[in-house]
Amino acid sequence: MIGRRVVAQAQNALKVQARNSSSGLNFALSPEQEELRTTVRKFVQEEVIPVAGHYDKTMEYPWEVVKKLHTMGLLNTEIPAAYGGLELDMVSNCIIAEELGYGCTGIATAAVANGLAEAPLIIAANDDVKKRFLGRMADAPIMAAYAVTEPIAGSDVAGIKTKCEKKGDEYVINGSKMWITNGGVADWFFVLARSDPDPKVSAGKAFTAFAVDANTPGIHVGKKEINMGQRCSDTRGITFEDVRVPAANMVGAHGEGFKVAMKTFDKTRPLVAAQATGLLARCLDVATKYSLERKAFGTEIANHQAVQFILADMAMNLEMCKLMTYKSALEVELGRPGSYFASVAKCFSSDMVNQAATNCVQVFGGAGFNTEYPAEKLMRDAKIFQIYEGTSQVQRMVIARQLLARVKQNGCY
Structure with a gap:
């Protein structure tokens, strides 16, 4: 509860600081942000560093740490208050990410990856999608994944081959994603798919994005990849085989998925x-x-x-x-x-x-x-x-x- 109080106090600290500053450049954190840093740093010293070696060796997903982060109010901190979140400012979110990175970047990546999946919904989803997908993240320590990268399209997001076809009130998704963080533990995925098969159509109009429940029929989760580092982070391939997604789950407008992904x-x-x-x-x-x-x-x-x-x-x-x-x-x-x-x-x-x-x-x-x-x-x-x-x-x-x-x-x- 102490952690949640500190996080809540830091919510608008940056904006208040900006309003009250009249001396030009200011590199100081607000008192609330300093208290937040102290709280997270203490958590990292007591709960992350002592177990980081264990999770690196066993490659187990750090569920116990994730649950404690949620209890402390240090998970999903960017979710808007309207959907049960703390709507923390970006500087405060960076404080949390920096301190977790000091303790173990494998554990940090597992936690911060939720924000990667949530960001496009915060940016572009309608109220219904936000309520259904962001609301559940605030209520319980569950995970989400940003399913964009593919086997032959990593940083080249415009090169992805996963496609979607509109059929009535649904879209049917087919394709494969790769190197998806939280892939094996995700409750839902943010998915980017090509909705216009014409290769001449610009990327800004050719892709559509969706929030997709992980238990939707046709989703196949691959094996956990054994990586060089950050080994407790869960990285997998995800295959979509005739996955039917309601059109109501679109994130942003039809054809604007690429723009949403880039803004993320x-x-x-x-x-x-x-x-x-x-x-x-x-x-x-x-x-x-x-x-x-x-x-x-x-x-x-x-x-x-x-x-x-x-x-x-x-x-x-x-x-x-x-x-x-x-x-x-x-x-x-x-x-x-x-x-x-x-x-x-x-x-x-x-x-x-x-x-x-x-x-x-x-x-x-x-x-x-x-x-x-x-x-x-x-x-x-x-x-x-x-x-x-x-x-x-x-x-x-x-x-x-x-x-x-x-x-x-x-x-x-």
């Missing part, structure tokens, strides 16, 4: 950046503590300039990741077009956390290559950040496209 990433990539930032902070802490304990050449390795430079680089990049992540969150909260800053934050934090994880292993030396020490798990967990929700290469494409458009329009950045 604007709101969720800051959360991915926050998780990566949390993992980077963990790498820095773990490496720094070890450097103060391990001795070589007659002194703690922290006294050697080579190690100090590694730690300094990690510290600098952590500060920049924080600034970019919370800048992107603020842009979303202020209602501005967020894809540019979301991609900047997601790309930079993904690249820097991989650099930090590699250097963390380097500080540990031979011990860093061993499973009895924490560094190797952090390195395995880090890699996926450069891949999911759009690869680092795709983020650079988004950034460059908007940069060029801005210069063409204004003559400068």
Whole structure:
């Protein structure tokens, strides 16, 4: 109950802070957001870090942690108040994602993936769909999945082959999805399918999106994939075979599914950046503590300039990741077009956390290559950040496209 109170207090903290600020730039969190961070950090220290190794080794889904997150009010925090949620601002959501990422990004991904499925409904679904699908998420610790990626269409969302055909008051969906987070535990899926078979039709008019109950006949869930890292996160292939979905379950208008999916990433990539930032902070802490304990050449390795430079680089990049992540969150909260800053934050934090994880292993030396020490798990967990929700290469494409458009329009950045 304490957690729910703190989360509720933080709900409008950012907006209040913005109204009351008259001094220009302000990098401080509100008192309510600081209290939220303290609450989540305590939860992570007590409930996540002690069990992270167990879930990594067994690859079990972290149900017990998920249930505790729901009890604390730290799950599904972006759901609007009208549908039973806390409607937390984006900065506060990033605080939660960052702290969970510090503890274990496998557990964090399992939890934050709910937000990825919920975001398109919040953005574009009608009131009935929101009540039926978002309402249940607020009531119980259940999971949802964003079923867009396919075996031959990862970051190329416009290349998906899953199709839907309207028949009366229903749509019939056929196709396969792959690498779907929460795929095996989801109560429902957000599904994107091609509704116009004409390849010449633009992506903005060719796809339709749906909320689909997981127990709908014709949905086949594949085996749990054994991944390099974040192993307790449930990743699977999902096959749709003549799956009949009521037209009333459409998310947004017919033909506008691609636009909905893209707007979703604007709101969720800051959360991915926050998780990566949390993992980077963990790498820095773990490496720094070890450097103060391990001795070589007659002194703690922290006294050697080579190690100090590694730690300094990690510290600098952590500060920049924080600034970019919370800048992107603020842009979303202020209602501005967020894809540019979301991609900047997601790309930079993904690249820097991989650099930090590699250097963390380097500080540990031979011990860093061993499973009895924490560094190797952090390195395995880090890699996926450069891949999911759009690869680092795709983020650079988004950034460059908007940069060029801005210069063409204004003559400068």
